[in-house]
Amino acid sequence: MTTHADSRTGSATTGAPPPASAPPADGRLVYDLSEGNAGMRSLLGGKGAGVAEMRRIGVPVPDGFTVTTAACVAAMRGGGTWPDGLWDEIQAHLDALERRTGRVLGAAERPLLVSVRSGAVFSMPGMMDTILNLGISEQSAAGLAAESGDPRFAWDSYRRFVQMYGEVVEGVPGQAFEDELTALKDRRGARQDTDLTVDDLRDLTATFRRVARESTGHDLPTEPREQLRRAIDAVFASWDSPRAQVYRRLNDIPDDLGTAVNVMQMVFGNKGGTSATGVCFTRNPATGAKERYGEFLLDAQGEDVVAGIRTPRRLPELETVLPEAYARLMSAMDRLERHYGDMQDIEFTVEDGTLYLLQVRTGKRTAAAALKVARDLVAEGLIDKEEALRRIDPAQLDQLLHPALDPDHTATPLTHGLNASPGAAVGRLVFDADTAAEQGAAGQAVVLVRWETTPDDIHGVAAAQGVLTAHGGMTSHAAVVARGMGKPCVAGAGDLRIDADARTLTIGGTVLTDADTVTLDGTTGAVYPGALPLVPPRVTDDFSTVLGWADDVRRLGVRANADTGADAVRARELGAEGVGLCRTEHMFMATDRLPVVRRMILADTAASRQAALDQLLPVQQADFEEIFTAMTGLPVAVRLIDPPLHEFLPDLVEQSLLVQRLEAGGEPGELGQARALLARITSMAEANPMLGTRGVRLTLLHPEIGVMQTRAIVRAALAVRARGLDPRVEIMVPLVGYAEELRRMREIVVATADEELAAAGVTDLAYRVGTMIELPRAALTAGEIAEHADFFSFGTNDLTQTTIGVSRDDAEGSFLAAYLEEGIVRADPFASLDADGVGELVRTGVERGLRTRPDLETGVCGEHGGDPASITLLDRIGVDYVSCSPYRIPVARLAAARARLDDAARDDA
Numbered sequence: 001m002t003t004h005a006d007s008r009t010g011s012a013t014t015g016a017p018p019p020a021s022a023p024p025a026d027g028r029l030v031y032d033l034s035e036g037n038a039g040m041r042s043l044l045g046g047k048g049a050g051v052a053e054m055r056r057i058g059v060p061v062p063d064g065f066t067v068t069t070a071a072c073v074a075a076m077r078g079g080g081t082w083p084d085g086l087w088d089e090i091q092a093h094l095d096a097l098e099r100r101t102g103r104v105l106g107a108a109e110r111p112l113l114v115s116v117r118s119g120a121v122f123s124m125p126g127m128m129d130t131i132l133n134l135g136i137s138e139q140s141a142a143g144l145a146a147e148s149g150d151p152r153f154a155w156d157s158y159r160r161f162v163q164m165y166g167e168v169v170e171g172v173p174g175q176a177f178e179d180e181l182t183a184l185k186d187r188r189g190a191r192q193d194t195d196l197t198v199d200d201l202r203d204l205t206a207t208f209r210r211v212a213r214e215s216t217g218h219d220l221p222t223e224p225r226e227q228l229r230r231a232i233d234a235v236f237a238s239w240d241s242p243r244a245q246v247y248r249r250l251n252d253i254p255d256d257l258g259t260a261v262n263v264m265q266m267v268f269g270n271k272g273g274t275s276a277t278g279v280c281f282t283r284n285p286a287t288g289a290k291e292r293y294g295e296f297l298l299d300a301q302g303e304d305v306v307a308g309i310r311t312p313r314r315l316p317e318l319e320t321v322l323p324e325a326y327a328r329l330m331s332a333m334d335r336l337e338r339h340y341g342d343m344q345d346i347e348f349t350v351e352d353g354t355l356y357l358l359q360v361r362t363g364k365r366t367a368a369a370a371l372k373v374a375r376d377l378v379a380e381g382l383i384d385k386e387e388a389l390r391r392i393d394p395a396q397l398d399q400l401l402h403p404a405l406d407p408d409h410t411a412t413p414l415t416h417g418l419n420a421s422p423g424a425a426v427g428r429l430v431f432d433a434d435t436a437a438e439q440g441a442a443g444q445a446v447v448l449v450r451w452e453t454t455p456d457d458i459h460g461v462a463a464a465q466g467v468l469t470a471h472g473g474m475t476s477h478a479a480v481v482a483r484g485m486g487k488p489c490v491a492g493a494g495d496l497r498i499d500a501d502a503r504t505l506t507i508g509g510t511v512l513t514d515a516d517t518v519t520l521d522g523t524t525g526a527v528y529p530g531a532l533p534l535v536p537p538r539v540t541d542d543f544s545t546v547l548g549w550a551d552d553v554r555r556l557g558v559r560a561n562a563d564t565g566a567d568a569v570r571a572r573e574l575g576a577e578g579v580g581l582c583r584t585e586h587m588f589m590a591t592d593r594l595p596v597v598r599r600m601i602l603a604d605t606a607a608s609r610q611a612a613l614d615q616l617l618p619v620q621q622a623d624f625e626e627i628f629t630a631m632t633g634l635p636v637a638v639r640l641i642d643p644p645l646h647e648f649l650p651d652l653v654e655q656s657l658l659v660q661r662l663e664a665g666g667e668p669g670e671l672g673q674a675r676a677l678l679a680r681i682t683s684m685a686e687a688n689p690m691l692g693t694r695g696v697r698l699t700l701l702h703p704e705i706g707v708m709q710t711r712a713i714v715r716a717a718l719a720v721r722a723r724g725l726d727p728r729v730e731i732m733v734p735l736v737g738y739a740e741e742l743r744r745m746r747e748i749v750v751a752t753a754d755e756e757l758a759a760a761g762v763t764d765l766a767y768r769v770g771t772m773i774e775l776p777r778a779a780l781t782a783g784e785i786a787e788h789a790d791f792f793s794f795g796t797n798d799l800t801q802t803t804i805g806v807s808r809d810d811a812e813g814s815f816l817a818a819y820l821e822e823g824i825v826r827a828d829p830f831a832s833l834d835a836d837g838v839g840e841l842v843r844t845g846v847e848r849g850l851r852t853r854p855d856l857e858t859g860v861c862g863e864h865g866g867d868p869a870s871i872t873l874l875d876r877i878g879v880d881y882v883s884c885s886p887y888r889i890p891v892a893r894l895a896a897a898r899a900r901l902d903d904a905a906r907d908d909a
Contacts, residue, residue, distance in 0.1 A: 425466025580883020
């Protein structure tokens with residue numbers, strides 16, 4: 001049966017049919033909740049499986065059924081057309097639900113109302129659509145009013161349905177409904193929706209229907225089963241909504257999974273003072289503390305809490321107003337955490353004092369909370385250490401390694417809100433998500449300020465440094481999404497006055513614009529004017545303990561890319577097992593050294609070049625001494641100069657313009673120097689310098705450069721050793737493509753190093769000479785190259801460029817974004833290793849190198865060394881270590897442990 005398309009998103013599919021798993025063997029596409037369990041997550045989605053599991057273990061949940069992910073995938077593959085028999089199967093389950101409840105969907109007496117909610121396999125909070133109170137009409141509203149004795153509740157449910165159905169299914173702009181609601185509250189002098197009378201709500205329902213008619217050109221359908229069919233189709237379509245696609249890209253969720261749809265009997269939290277709705281966590285998702293955490297609203301429905309429509313109350317207050325329901329909720333929370341062995345996120349409704357749970361899922365949490373919860377659950381005996389490691393996302397650890405607000409600052413906050421997600425954020429104010437995304441992509445630090453974020457703001461939240469909202473609570477959309485992304489968030493700062501059109505934020509007597517910078521302290525909820533000082537992150541006991549568990553499991557070594565002594569010190573503090581890449585050319589860029597480097601480049605005689613090199617030698621030696629000192633007892637791989645020399649000279653265009661200016665009126669001496677420099681830059685210019693005279697090619701043309709660097713390395717090691725320390729020296733030759741290049745370069749390095757050791761009278765300072773494998777030819781001829789190498793270090797940044805044939809700088813600003821958007825590539829190959837191409841070259845290089853030299857050590861020192869997905873691949877390939885930037889070391893340590901555990905699980909299977 002062909003369904004109606006959502007007018008906002010088109011059909012339930014876009015592009016070619018995605019690959020998907022087949023439907024169940026029995027062909028069923030719909031299951032009653034009583035037929036499901038937690039193990040059916042891939043079919044029933046997270047929400048359906050969770051509710052079914054709660055029902056199975058005796059936790060109170062509403063009755064209902066689930067339309068499976070397989071049905072959604074079939075609809076996507078059919079271009080929006082439902083598979084044969086799906087609607088008949090849904091109606092059969094609805095008939096059974098009506099029999100079990102003794103109610104009929106949309107009936108005038110004892111009406112059945114249902115919720116229609118998405119249920120992806122992986123939690124995507126707020127990204128897809130929900131419709132509540134489906135089946136209500138004027139007739140069923142009257143029946144609901146008569147049955148409950150509360151007409152206000154009935155008409156409140158009706159106006160909510162019209163608004164949600166109109167927006168989700170018919171594509172009516174949500175703001176059109178909000179504007180009418182706001183106008184009515186203003187006329188009535190009502191602060192909250194709950195202040196409106198039954199007559200107000202009856203009129204508002206009629207107004208909402210008129211708004212929908214004017215927007216769509218037709219009346220909303222009144223036949224309840226037609227409403228249900230269209231609502232299910234709209235939830236299918238929401239799988240491919242722009243915000244859902246953005247969320248999946250941010251969280252690496254496959255596009256072909258589809259969503260389940262859960263149809264459940266409505267339970268009503270909006271039936272007055274004995275009813276409520278809320279969201280709770282079994283532990284604090286911000287800190288991980290073992291405490292009840294959550295919020296609720298009396299006389300409300302669930303969307304009110306997560307959408308921030310009203311500022312909710314803290315969970316402990318529920319004990320005062322509804323003590324019996326609170327006690328049952330505490331018992332259910334305990335039971336569910338024990339059952340799943342993890343912190344749970346629960347949605348609940350209390351209807352006339354009776355508790356129902358509507359959803360349970362593993363709670364999203366900050367990195368700090370993830371570590372504390374894992375450590376505590378192990379201590380409590382609920383899980384073992386290996387399971388704890390499996391539950392922590394390595395990439396999330398990056399949150400803990402960002403600076404925090406300096407506690408010694410003396411600034412006075414402008415205002416306070418709820419400390420919804422910890423950390424510090426400094427940035428210019430922006431008032432809409434599109435601007436945040438645009439400016440964030442341009443490298444600007446921004447803070448997104450909104451009345452309350454909506455799921456459509458997801459791309460702006462991702463790009464911002466932090467989020468500030470005037471409304472909403474600790475479990476609002478802004479808070480949940482910010483915590484999941486590790487973004488600081490201050491929510492519900494009620495004294496903010498936001499004028500999005502004028503782009504101003506008023507707090508008391510202070511007016512801020514989008515030219516102003518603010519600082520958010522998500523840990524305390526404070527908001528400060530200007531940019532406050534930040535301090536380096538602090539390694540906690542939870543952090544150290546969990547990473548210690550990871551070290552006990554992992555096989556892969558983790559080293560650091562470090563170019564300074566300070567980098568090396570920080571890297572060792574974070575658990576680095578040596579330096580896998582020290583880029584010596586970075587040391588040349590200091591302002592006091594660059595003139596000497598330029599003299600060396602511009603020298604027109606061997607003697608003048610050697611004089612410049614002699615001046616550079618002691619400063620390079622001093623740098624290496626700092627690094628060897630910090631890494632005493634651990635290996636330090638120093639890469640000889642890699643980039644082409646002209647990179648140390650002024651830009652060709654800028655120098656040409658300087659010559660033109662001096663010719664128009666400059667000093668003759670200055671003009672002569674400028675012309676000489678221009679001539680030298682011109683003579684050295686290459687059409688493609690990254691594939692030109694650089695790396696080993698440069699050093700073989702100018703061996704004196706390699707000699708100077710080798711002397712500096714060995715002299716630094718000798719000086720450090722003389723102080724009683726233990727330098728472990730590795731000298732790395734870059735950009736080798738031919739074995740003969742490395743053979744000749746090794747001769748230069750060994751002859752120089754041995755000369756220095758002999759002059760010092762030292763015979764027992766070991767050193768190793770190896771090479772970077774960063775060209776496809778090097779990987780393919782690794783067996784020959786290994787004859788002259790003690791170790792290989794795969795430079796996967798350049799290897800990716802030379803294998804795929806793209807420039808990283810050009811690709812990421814041009815076609816690569818479109819390739820990712822269109823699904824031509826699944827991931828940025830410079831962020832996550834291209835397994836089938838570059839990964840195969842690494843595998844080939846490792847295997848062929850080891851065949852020649854079984855004791856050959858192999859590592860990876862590109863940015864991929866800190867990427868969890870790449871680490872998993874590299875562990876399987878069998879490299880010995882990865883090297884990454886210091887602040888990625890904890891990520892790599894945990895990812896390496898996870899890789900081992902995943903391999904063990906596959907072997908067991």
